[in-house]
Amino acid sequence: MRIVRAESLGFCHGVRRAVERVEEAAADHGTVHSLGPIVHNEGVTARLANVGVKVVWSLAEVPEGGAVAITAHGAEADVLDRIAERGQPRIDATCPVVRRAQEAAAEAATAGRSVMVYGDPAHPEVRGILSWTGGRGVAFESADLGNASIEPPVAVLAQTTADPTEFEPFVDAVRLRFGDDIAVIDTTCPETVRRYRAARELVGRVDGMVVVGSRTSANTVRLVDVCRAAGVPTFRVASAEEVDEHALMGLASIGLTAGASTPDAVIDEVLRRLRRLGR
Ligand code: SF4
Numbered sequence: 001m002r003i004v005r006a007e008s009l010g011f012c013h014g015v016r017r018a019v020e021r022v023e024e025a026a027a028d029h030g031t032v033h034s035l036g037p038i039v040h041n042e043g044v045t046a047r048l049a050n051v052g053v054k055v056v057w058s059l060a061e062v063p064e065g066g067a068v069a070i071t072a073h074g075a076e077a078d079v080l081d082r083i084a085e086r087g088q089p090r091i092d093a094t095c096p097v098v099r100r101a102q103e104a105a106a107e108a109a110t111a112g113r114s115v116m117v118y119g120d121p122a123h124p125e126v127r128g129i130l131s132w133t134g135g136r137g138v139a140f141e142s143a144d145l146g147n148a149s150i151e152p153p154v155a156v157l158a159q160t161t162a163d164p165t166e167f168e169p170f171v172d173a174v175r176l177r178f179g180d181d182i183a184v185i186d187t188t189c190p191e192t193v194r195r196y197r198a199a200r201e202l203v204g205r206v207d208g209m210v211v212v213g214s215r216t217s218a219n220t221v222r223l224v225d226v227c228r229a230a231g232v233p234t235f236r237v238a239s240a241e242e243v244d245e246h247a248l249m250g251l252a253s254i255g256l257t258a259g260a261s262t263p264d265a266v267i268d269e270v271l272r273r274l275r276r277l278g279r
Helices: 013-029 042-050 077-086 096-110 124-131 164-178 192-203 218-229 264-278
Strands: 002-005 030-037 053-056 067-070 089-091 114-118 137-140 152-157 182-184 208-212 233-239 254-260
Touching: 002 053, 002 264, 013 030, 013 042, 013 053, 013 089, 013 096, 042 053, 067 077, 077 089, 077 124, 096 114, 096 124, 096 152, 096 164, 114 124, 114 164, 124 137, 152 164, 164 182, 164 192, 192 208, 192 218, 208 218, 208 264, 218 233, 218 254, 254 264
Parallel strands: 002 254, 030 053, 030 067, 067 089, 114 137, 114 152, 152 182, 208 233, 208 254
Antiparallel strands: none
16 A cells, blocks of 8 residues: 655644643643643643643633633634733734734724625634624625625635635625625635645545544544545544554555644654555
């Protein structure tokens, strides 16, 4: 069995930076309360817990004076205000790419535009971006705008992990409804776009794909969709133990890719397991 790695895969700079920041902060403060998991990866979350990074889901769970970490996905504007009001130490690991999307949303809203975000309305990053619009933003999961009531002029942007091949039809749908006076701000993340592109390139050269990452990671799930859309059998695994050798049997070549929140060590373990199967 031939194993081929995608040219671009795994941990992105935003996730790497966030992990380093909270590790350093935990060493300084003892315990750091992360508002949601720093990375959508159970193994990394468990390892960080061992060095003092505790996941909480709201500020109410953080004791007085406790250090609070904002994840790479960013936070809602009022959460940052409440942390400041409470005078708690804040470790802001918001990815600079996400920060730019928040700023773009805020600027568009200040300029009097309604802000239409292509992304998952329940995702913390999208909730955060919307919060910077002062109530002028709405998120859409598809190019079906339904009969949402939106005041023109509008600005359009994307969840950073959105795939441009889906964002473009969304922009077309908005243009169809509002004409050419729309501000399109491409807030997709170049690192994730590179991973989708590399997966598309690889999928045409192999008989099956293995995508390493958690089911809670938006771009891992999207990578799986990208590979399946090409009609190739695709298996998502969170770790080497989840590789199903029976499912891969008979495939002469396997492509390997991984979501932006999958650590190098996990990718390497999966690669070793696949190579052992291929002997
Ligand atoms: S995928 Fe992109 S936007 Fe998301 S954390 Fe990584 S670098 Fe930042």
